[in-house]
Amino acid sequence: MEIVMKKILIVQGGGRPKGNTAQLVQAFAEGAKDAGHTVETVSLLKQEVKGCLGCNACRYGKPCIQKDSFNEMVPRILEADLIVFASPLYFWTVSSKIKAFIERFYCIAQEDPNPPLGRYEKYPVKDSALLMTSADNFFWTFEQAASYYQFAVVNYIGFHDRGMLLAGGCGDTNGKPQIQQTDWLEKAYAFGKKIYEE
């Protein structure tokens, strides 16, 4: 079995600093590191990334005009083979922090003279994955989050999906994180370890 070493960038889109999502990220990262990959995590709790303003300065060769952490993240995004989006489920979709981070991909789009139907520009080609936690655990719990990821990240931006780990039933935020009482941390470790296993 051959494993290719990859550069993985995990974007932790909020949740409590030691909460369910942070623990899920940690377990995934450990699995991926044990498989030999390089893993870097950026936390949108520590580094602020605001939503796009639609000023279009980036369409005229300028970096994003917003003075937050996104511009310094751009080289890390461009270097990464795999970008992992991690978020708690907030009001049935990804957190506003992950949404804002994805909006800012607007400024790394490149001109595409011949885009496919429904697309207007092209993006650097990367692999991607989605890690999420929630309180509920119904079959519809992650429907909107998974759909948003599929539409925006996979279909539109064009990233190649390596999978989603949707950890339902981790308890609400009115108390201690409960993910340790589930088997999601073992699953996240295994997901990280096998993400590039053929």
Ligand SMILES: Cc1cc2nc3c(=O)[nH]c(=O)nc-3n(C[C@H](O)[C@H](O)[C@H](O)COP(=O)(O)O)c2cc1C
């Ligand atoms: C503002 C807010 C909105 C939430 N919305 C949902 C929701 O729509 N569905 C759900 O199942 N859980 C919801 N939850 C619960 C969290 O998704 C769940 O507790 C998650 O594991 C918290 O992650 P953390 O421990 O990393 O902070 C919400 C929690 C908060 C604070």
